Amino acid sequence: MFDALRKLFGSEKESSKQIAARRLQLVLVHDRASVSPEIMDKLREEIIGVISKYMDINRENMDISLANGDKDNSVALVANIPVSRMKHGK
Amino acid sequence: MSGNKTRAEIIVITSGKGGVGKTTTTANIGVGLAMKDKKVALIDTDTGLRNLDLLLGLENRIMYDLVDVTEGRVPYKKALVPHKKFRNLFLLPTSQVKDKSSVNPEALMKLCDEMKSEFDYILIDCPAGIEQGFQTAIAGADCAIVVTMPEISAVRDADKIIGELGRADKDNIKLIVNRIRPQMVEQGDMLDMKDINDILSITCIGQVPDDEKVVTSTNRGEPVIMTEDSLAGRAYKNIVRRILGEDVEFMDLHKDTFLRRLKRAFGMN
Numbered sequence: 001m002f003d004a005l006r007k008l009f010g011s012e013k014e015s016s017k018q019i020a021a022r023r024l025q026l027v028l029v030h031d032r033a034s035v036s037p038e039i040m041d042k043l044r045e046e047i048i049g050v051i052s053k054y055m056d057i058n059r060e061n062m063d064i065s066l067a068n069g070d071k072d073n074s075v076a077l078v079a080n081i082p083v084s085r086m087k088h089g090k
Numbered sequence: 091m092s093g094n095k096t097r098a099e100i101i102v103i104t105s106g107k108g109g110v111g112k113t114t115t116t117a118n119i120g121v122g123l124a125m126k127d128k129k130v131a132l133i134d135t136d137t138g139l140r141n142l143d144l145l146l147g148l149e150n151r152i153m154y155d156l157v158d159v160t161e162g163r164v165p166y167k168k169a170l171v172p173h174k175k176f177r178n179l180f181l182l183p184t185s186q187v188k189d190k191s192s193v194n195p196e197a198l199m200k201l202c203d204e205m206k207s208e209f210d211y212i213l214i215d216c217p218a219g220i221e222q223g224f225q226t227a228i229a230g231a232d233c234a235i236v237v238t239m240p241e242i243s244a245v246r247d248a249d250k251i252i253g254e255l256g257r258a259d260k261d262n263i264k265l266i267v268n269r270i271r272p273q274m275v276e277q278g279d280m281l282d283m284k285d286i287n288d289i290l291s292i293t294c295i296g297q298v299p300d301d302e303k304v305v306t307s308t309n310r311g312e313p314v315i316m317t318e319d320s321l322a323g324r325a326y327k328n329i330v331r332r333i334l335g336e337d338v339e340f341m342d343l344h345k346d347t348f349l350r351r352l353k354r355a356f357g358m359n
C-alpha cells in the first residue's frame with residue numbers, strides 16, 4: 001500500500017526513461033567535446049585570455065579537460081592552471 | 091518553409107542510424123505536400139539500397155535512375171517517375187546496382203540547382219551513416235529534417251548528425267521523433283518528444299506514433315498519410331502543415347493523468 005502511494009505521488013524509483021535521459025545527457029557532452037577539439041582549443045585560449053588579465057599563468061603546465069564530476073552522472077570542466085605571479089590590483 | 095514556382099525548397103531527410111524511418115518519412119511528407127497541391131520531387135540517394143520506389147508503389151515503372159542522370163546519360167526529366175495518383179509528385183529513383191560512391195556532392199548539387207525552378211519542394215532521402223553518401227545527400231539542401239526514435243542509440247546518432255550538419259553550415263534543422271509507443275511513455279519506459287527535444291535542443295516538427303498501419307500501407311505501396319483515421323497518418327498530416335508554415339498543436343499521444351497514475355499505482359494498468 002505504501003508503495004502504491006509512493007508511486008502515485010511520483011517519488012517512485014528512477015524509471016528506465018529517466019535513466020535513458022540521464023545517460024544520454026552525459027554521453028552527449030563527451031561526444032560533442034570529443035568530436036570538436038577545435039572548440040576545446042578555442043575554449044582554452046579564451047580562458048587563458050580572461051585569467052591573464054589578473055595573473056600570470058604557466059601555460060605549459062596547464063590542463064583543461066572534461067571529466068566526470070563529483071556526483072555520479074555530472075560532467076565537470078576541470079581546469080588546472082598554475083599561477084606564476086599575481087598582478088597588482090588596480 | 092514555403093515554396094514557390096521559381097525556387098524549390100530543398101529538404102534532406104537524415105538520421106545517422108538506419109531503420110528509424112527516413113524513407114517512410116520522405117514518402118509521407120512527399121505525398122502530403124502533393125495532396126496540398128505542391129509540385130514535389132523525391133530524390134532517393136540511398137544508392138544500392140533502393141526503397142523509396144517500393145514505399146510509393148512505383149517499383150515497376152522505373153526506366154532510368156539517379157546515376158544515369160548524374161553521369162549525363164539522360165536528362166533528369168526522363169528519369170522522373172510520376173506518381174500514379176498524385177500527378178504533381180515525382181520520384182527520382184536511385185540505382186540498385188551501382189555502389190554508393192557513384193554520386194558525389196557536386197553532382198547532386200548541380201542536379202538540385204537544375205531542378206529547383208521546376209518544383210515547390212525537393213525532398214532528399216539520405217542513406218544511413220555519416221560517410222560520403224550522407225555528405226552527398228546534404229550537399230544541395232537548404233534545410234534538414236533529422237528523424238530519430240525514442241531509443242538512446244538513435245538519439246545519440248541524431249546528435250552526431252546535427253553536429254555534422256552544423257559543420258557543413260546547414261543550420262536550418264528540424265526534428266521528427268518517430269515510432270513513439272504511448273503506452274511505454276506512460277509507464278515511464280520510453281523517452282517522449284519533450285525529453286528528446288530537451289536533450290538535442292532542436293525544434294521539433296513532429297512526433298509519429300509506432301503504428302501497424304505504417305506496415306500495412308507499406309505493403310500496399312501507399313504511404314500511411316493516404317489512409318483515413320490512422321494515428322501515424324494524422325501525425326504526418328500535421329508535419330506537412332507545419333512545413334507549410336502553419337502553427338499546428340502537437341497531438342496528445344499520451345497523458346499522464348492522475349487517474350492513470352492511480353490505476354498504475356494499484357496495478358490496474
Ligand SMILES: Nc1ncnc2c1ncn2[C@@H]1O[C@H](COP(=O)(O)OP(=O)(O)O)[C@@H](O)[C@H]1O
Pocket residue numbers: 105107108109110111112113114115141268269270298299300301302304305308322
Ligand atoms: N511510425 C512507424 N510505425 C511503425 N513502423 C514504422 C514506423 N516508421 C517506420 N516504420 C518501419 O520501420 C522500418 C524502417 O523504416 P525506414 O523508413 O525504411 O527507415 P530508414 O529509411 O531510416 O532506414 C520499416 O519497416 C518501416 O515500415
Ligand SMILES: [Mg+2]
Pocket residue numbers: 112113114136141216
Ligand atoms: Mg531508407
